[in-house]
Amino acid sequence: MTQDNSIDFARFEMFRGQSFGRHAHDEHQLAWASSGVVMVGIEDRCWVLPPHLALWIPGGVRHTTAALRETVLQGVYLDPAGCPFTWTAPTVLAVSPLARHLIGYLAGEPSAAARAHAEAVLVEVLRPTDGAVFELPLPTDARAREVAGLLLDEPADPRGLDEFAHAIGSSARTLLRLFLAQTGMTFNQWRVHARLQAALVHLAEGEPVGRVAERVGYATPSAFVAAFRRVTGHTPAAYFAGSRSGAGVEG
Template identity: 65%
Template sequence: MDRGQKFRTHVHDYHQLAWASSGVLMVDVEDHYWVLPPTLALWIPAGVWHASAALQRSTMEGIYLDPARCSLAWEQPTVVAVSPLAAQLIGYLAGDLDQQARVNAEAVLLQVLEPVDKATIELPLPTDSRARGVSAILLANPSDQRGLEVLARQVGASPRTLLRLFVAETGLTFTQWRVHARLQAAMAYLAAGEPVARVADRVGYATSSAFVAAFRRVTGHTPAAYFAAATVGYRDAPTRTDSAA
C-alpha cells in the first residue's frame, strides 16, 4: 500500500488479523482509530465494519479466520503484540496450505496472540459537531499551539462545554486527546526514520525530551523501542500482500 492508500469501510464474515509487516497502518472502527507499527496487529471480529489506511508505504498482511473454528472469544477489536513466532505464522498462513496444515497453524497462532493495553495509540473522535470541529482542526495541524479558549471561539462553544464533550464522547480529557493526536501524527515520520527532534517539532513539541516523555507516558516505550524489530526473521517467511481487504 502506498502512503495514504485506503481500503474504504467494509465488513467480513471472518475474523481478521490486520497487520503490516512493514510501514504503519491506521485502522478505523466507528471513528475509533488505532495506529499500528509492525510490532502490533489488530484483531477485528467478524461482522465489525472497519477501514484501513497506510500512513506510509506499507505491506499489509490479512489473515482471515473462520469463527466456527476459532478458540478466541474476543468480541471487540483487540490490539495484540506480534512476536517473531506470530510473524512467521502469519507468513506461513498466507501461503498455499492444505486444510489440516492451515488448521494446525491457526491453532498455534491463536495461542501466541497476546493482547496489549498501553502500547497502542488510540484516537476516538467525538461526535458532537463542535468538538468534532476542534478535532478536525488539530488533526489537520497537530502543531497548532492555540489554547482551548481560542479553539472554542472558533467552533462556537465554551471551553467548559468542550471539556465535557471530549471526556463524555472520547473517554479522554481534551489535553489527553490532543497528546494522542500529536503522537498519532508522529508515527509516520518516526517509521520513516526521521530524527526524533524533527518529529517533535512537526507535531508541536518544543523539545525532543518533552515529546519522548509524552510518547513513553502513552505507550510505555520510547519511540526507538516502540519501533524495535519484533519481526526478526520474518522476511524469510512466505508473504502475500492483502489486496482483498
C-alpha cells in the same frame, strides 16, 4: 486469498492515503501491516498500528482501513465457526517476530501437514498486547469533532482551547465538557494522544526523534520523549523494539 484452509490470507499493497471505506467481513479478521503503518477506524475510535501491532476485528464489525504511508496490509481471516479465539470486541494484538514469520509462511503454499502445524503455533502466539496502545476516541458532537479534525490534520497546531473555540463559534467551556464526556479525556490529554499517534507514522519511517518531536508540536525532543513515556511507559525506541520498521528509532 487462499482457499480451503482454516486461516485465509490476503495481501494489499497500498500507497500513502489509500483507504478502504466502511465495510465488514463475515469472517473474523486480523488487520496487520507487515510494513508501513495502517489506521483502522471502528465507530468513534481509531487505532494507528505499526508493524509490531495488529487489530483483531470480529466478524460483522464495520470498519475503515487507511494507509498512513506506503504500506503492505496483510489480512488474516478466520471462520467464526471454527475460530479458537473468543475476543468479541476489537482487540489489539502484539505481533512478535515469530508471529510475523508464521503469517508470511502460511501466506505461501506449505503442505497440508506443515500448514496445520504452523496454524496451531500461530494461534498460540497471538495474544493481546500488555503494552500501551494508541487508541484515539473521537468526539461525536460536530463542534468537538471539528476541532479534533483540525488537530488530526495538523498535530503541531499551537492554538489553545480558547482559540479553537473562537474559530468554530463555540466556547472553551463547551468544548472542554464535550471532549471529557465523549472521549473520556480532557482536551489537553486528547491533544497529547493525537500528537503521539501522529508521531508513530514518522517514527515507523525511521525519522529521528528530534524531527518527529518538531513535526507533532513539541519544543524539544526531551519533552516529546517524556510525553511518549508517560502514555506508553516506554521510550520510542523501546516501544518499537522487535519491529523491523522501528529500526533506527532513538530516544
